[in-house]
Amino acid sequence: MDPKMFDVEGADVAWCPGCGDFSILRALKEVLAELEISPQELVLVSGIGQAGKLPHYLKSNVFNGLHGRSLPASTTIKAVNPELTVINVSGDGCTYGEGGNHFIHNIRRNPDITNVVHNNMVYGLTKGQASPTSQKEFKTPLQAEGVISEPFNPLSIAIALDASFVARAFSGDISQTKEILKKAIKHKGYALVDIFQPCVTFNKVNTFQWFKNNTYYLDESHDPYDRNQAFKRSVETEKYPLGIFYINPKRTFEENLTVYSKDKSPMYKREFHMPRLRELMDSKK
Numbered sequence: 569m570d571p572k573m574f575d576v577e578g579a580d581v582a583w584c585p586g587c588g589d590f591s592i593l594r595a596l597k598e599v600l601a602e603l604e605i606s607p608q609e610l611v612l613v614s615g616i617g618q619a620g621k622l623p624h625y626l627k628s629n630v631f632n633g634l635h636g637r638s639l640p641a642s643t644t645i646k647a648v649n650p651e652l653t654v655i656n657v658s659g660d661g662c663t664y665g666e667g668g669n670h671f672i673h674n675i676r677r678n679p680d681i682t683n684v685v686h687n688n689m690v691y692g693l694t695k696g697q698a699s700p701t702s703q704k705e706f707k708t709p710l711q712a713e714g715v716i717s718e719p720f721n722p723l724s725i726a727i728a729l730d731a732s733f734v735a736r737a738f739s740g741d742i743s744q745t746k747e748i749l750k751k752a753i754k755h756k757g758y759a760l761v762d763i764f765q766p767c768v769t770f771n772k773v774n775t776f777q778w779f780k781n782n783t784y785y786l787d788e789s790h791d792p793y794d795r796n797q798a799f800k801r802s803v804e805t806e807k808y809p810l811g812i813f814y815i816n817p818k819r820t821f822e823e824n825l826t827v828y829s830k831d832k833s834p835m836y837k838r839e840f841h842m843p844r845l846r847e848l849m850d851s852k853k
């Protein structure tokens with residue numbers, strides 16, 4: 569497929585020139601085309617923020633919800649129609665801050681969705697306040713003397729909760745980001761891809777060059793099926809590892825739903841049975 573088929577004609581892209589979001593958009597379009605996933609089979613789900621605007625710029629079915637509330641929507645969409653490819657795209661604030669509770673409980677459920685998090689270590693849309701992943705001592709107009717809280721470590725939390733697929737990429741390296749995204753989308757189960765994404769306007773510390781200097785790729789000696797090893801790597805901060813940290817194949821949320829135990833057809837293809845619904849409603853009176 570041609571990645572251009574995902575272009576949205578006349579889209580008025582609101583991102584700043586040089587923003588790391590552009591490379592994520594490009595990588596995602598190319599990966600979808602290479603995996604031959606059509607816009608009709610795809611649903612992009614996001615919350616609020618600069619990252620949350622990505623679905624406006626990529627032709628697909630879209631659900632744009634409240635800040636932090638995209639994961640439950642993704643899980644539900646996949647549950648009612650497991651034939652769709654569901655990709656959740658949002659920022660670090662949206663996913664780990666306002667949506668932190670959903671992030672945790674979504675991992676327990678393990679829906680077959682891909683969760684792409686644009687991690688720029690700042691709140692971009694609301695003009696540069698600290699986010700949960702902002703580093704200690706990072707100065708902002710609100711945290712004028714620097715952030716005093718410990719940064720949230722999404723990878724360690726995901727591995728501790730035995731998530732099905734945990735990875736980190738850097739938007740400055742499109743080819744590696746594509747490889748990681750491809751594996752995440754193909755993975756059956758919840759796949760977290762945290763992507764370092766420079767915010768060139770509001771984060772003058774964690775720049776493209778900073779991410780380049782402070783990251784390295786996990787090499788072949790890393791066994792992504794070894795949870796202890798994955799956890800050890802996830803806490804490294806002197807240089808942040810990139811790549812696939814952890815894979816744990818397990819049954820998905822949809823597979824565990826009894827509604828699919830005998831009949832695999834999605835909900836919308838099933839006959840609606842009004843008398844049975846009435847019976848159920850009446851039984852709760």
Ligand SMILES: Cc1ncc(C[n+]2csc(CCOP(=O)(O)OP(=O)(O)O)c2C)c(N)n1
Pocket residue numbers: 616617618619620635658659660661662663666686688690691692693694699
């Ligand atoms: C419940 C709620 N709290 C706060 C806001 C205000 N708000 C909108 S976007 C945003 C920050 C977005 O940051 P992030 O999710 O990191 O995405 P980015 O803009 O950096 O891509 C905030 C705090 C809101 N819309 N809803």
Ligand code: SF4
Pocket residue numbers: 582583584586587588589618688692693766767768769770
């Ligand atoms: S404010 Fe930051 S995250 Fe938002 S578009 Fe500009 S560079 Fe990108």
